[in-house]
Amino acid sequence: MRHSVLLPAAALFSQAFAQFNQLAVAKGLTYFGTATENGELSDTQYTAILDNSTEFGQLTPANAQKWDSTEPSQGVFTFTKGDVVPARAKANGQLLRCHTLVWYSQLPSWVSAGTWTNATLTEVMKNHITKVMTQYKGQCYAWDVVNEAFNEDGTYRESIGPEYIPIAFQTASEVDPDAKLYYNDFNIESSGAKSTAALNVVKDLKAKSIRIDGVGMQAHFIVGSTPSLSAQTTNLDSFTAQGVEVAYTELDIRHSSVPASAAQLATQADDYANTVSACLAVTGCIGITIWDFTDKYSWVPSAFSGAGEALPYNEDFSKKPAYAAIVKVLGGAATGAATKVVDAAVPTSVVSSTAVPVISANSTVLSSTAAASTKDSCKSKAATTLSTAVSQVTSAVAVPTTTPSTNSTTPATGTVAKYYQCGGTGYTGSTSCVAGTTCTVQNEFYSQCL
Template identity: 50%
Template sequence: MRSLRSGFSLASALTGLATLGALLAGATAPARAADAPLRDLAAAKGKIIGSAVNPAKLTGTYGDIAGREFNSVTPDNAMKWESVEPSRGTFNWAPADQVVAFATAHGQQVRGHTLVWHSQNPGWLANGTWTPAQLSTVLQDHITAEVGRYKGRIAAWDVVNEAFNEDGTYRSSIWSNGLGQDYIANALTWARAADPGAKLYINDYNVEGVNAKSTALYNLVRSLKERGVPIDGVGLQAHLILGQVPSSLQQNIQRFADLGVDVAITELDVRMQLPSTAAKLTQQAADYKAVMDACVAVSRCTGVTVWGFTDSDSWVPDVFDGYGAATPYDESFTPKPAYRALAGSLGGGTTEPPGDGCTAVYSVVNQWNSGFTGQVRISCSGGALSSWRAGWTFGAGQRITQSWNANCTQSGTAVTCSNASYNGTVPDGSSVTFGFNGSWSGSNPVPVVTLS
């Protein structure tokens, strides 16, 4: 997590490095991943557990977790209009195809996101001058092309995204201004024609509890059902603030379900004001659990999708100044208490796994002009490990060039090291050490290691 990065500059002094490890506090191991992946726990309850994913990152540790833990994936941006149709009639399917291929290879569903939105539209569309007839044709052509391309491969589409203002009035957009409110019914109808088997949703934010905005959405869905317009579900985005899960969440899910539609939590994250603390992470875990509990309690709630599973991939810090740490995994891909809370809500074990008494300490043992040798010592006292993985985030562009006694990989600033075949077992009262060479420039701050 961003808040767990620790600064300790060595640029001005190279002496005393042998004792540096004694100056650094170890990082107590957090909850490790559940014994069963989240997707297995969710499937046992007939639910979806999904994540938004970046197609460019679906390799290495990121891809491993995305494939192992989730039974559904949503492209973060790859299916939005500006990505798919950057110029009229010219399509770029490659990133979206990557996500669909990944899902197919990993036995996952795909949630298509999104066909009709006021944002992230290409310039030719947003800045064009259109008659209602022309704009209607443009919209129908786009929906037909995109939904048709993935016919039979997309479980559900967020057809219309964010149609309402906070007070329940319709949002001013190219669609509502140019076509009137029936753009929603038309978009759903065209999507159904392009793929009769896909579930069709309307998706919005700040509609998780009973309020003016969610009531407007409720009234729209009821009207569409009465008119015979194809509508299968409602997506509640759930971009939440720490400690602010609406008390009426389950009631709200149920009232939509009572209309005869499915409900999905489509973009869950719980942001906190940085720095992160143990108390905030505990509250965050309770918030994640409250959302999943509400979904599990309503049979027509299909499941929960998190909007990115790792803090290194979260949109929150770029949009909400001073906030972050919003997802179930930290930036080093270590599961946070929120992960275990999701597992517990889905019926997984809630007790901490063996190894809770184990810590990891990072130290620099030698340093020269452009390089350094580092080591991590994993020690157990009151716990034990049968296998281990240590992770950290470099704060100044350092790169690992070689490692020993561990299998180390680096993706951007995030480093993950797992045990070798001969040193995975760390009994109570024992320790193991692994080392690495790396490069640095300017400064070499010491990170905090998380152990899983």
């Protein structure tokens, strides 16, 4: 059960202008954070918000630590891009979530188009994990060790089997014993085949005495279709019951069509409040990361045709009803329906007279047995707060074991399967997608068949 912490008098300013991280820490979370991209850091209006550790106490590099950026040629490592966000987080006194070591996508062509045996691929993967984690050892609160290993029906992605997941986690555990080790995926935020598959990863690793510390719920939601508060809390409980922490790692809630109406903005606010409330209600849910904070830099419009406006800040950095809804849930005192918040700066002297506490990378966040026994009452309290506050792996790399000509996921020629990579910096495979999908740019590093 979480216990409210009274803010110092200097921090008792209007709830509408309170900062996410400051309030989240006061509510017992470890952080409230955001992802960011290197290319956005020249925008001074953007960085003024990003660098404010009372707003965001944690940063995630969205792309620059992925395989194609860190090992573009076999055995040749470069961290020029990957070092940028970690350095910024350190300068700002923010936690760093590192992302990601092993994933089927955003691979350099030498990996995706290579011909591998289990033995050779295992050594390549272990070497990659070792070199990248060594570079950032002591800097990362957590690593997303394996990312998105499962199809929607809970089966392993093509060319992926379970044998590489234990190897990846064991290697990561040996390289950095202090960083939290996470499995990270989308559409595992409520019960279903995919969530069960992720839960089985936890159970399997635990049974093998291989360390796994957390599960990341990406939470790329759609307005009006976000899982309910009860569905999310029940699901989070199923993971924490296995002795791991959980976090929302890539939260955004997109409108299916834009511009959104006032009613749609209110629904989005409710959806954000549900998810934040779910994390507050579950001991062992340690933090929330939104996948960037402003629509100006959201990945959604390029990935989902016609969709957008997924984040709490508008493109002009004004705040949406969703921003107010999050503040109300975290603050626990405001009442009434979510309304648009006027974009106004808070004087530094008013924001806080107390520094945000530093959380060590290996701090314990799971409750004692006595505290866990009160979880149901915490859920009830969170639901009441919500209704008051708002109106409602394998190598997790899908690396082929056949020659490029027979690989259906990232072929040099032919067509690319739905959801797989079809372009981006350093990509040399086919850009032709299967019928019914198009090669859609998500960012400079990654295009996907959607």
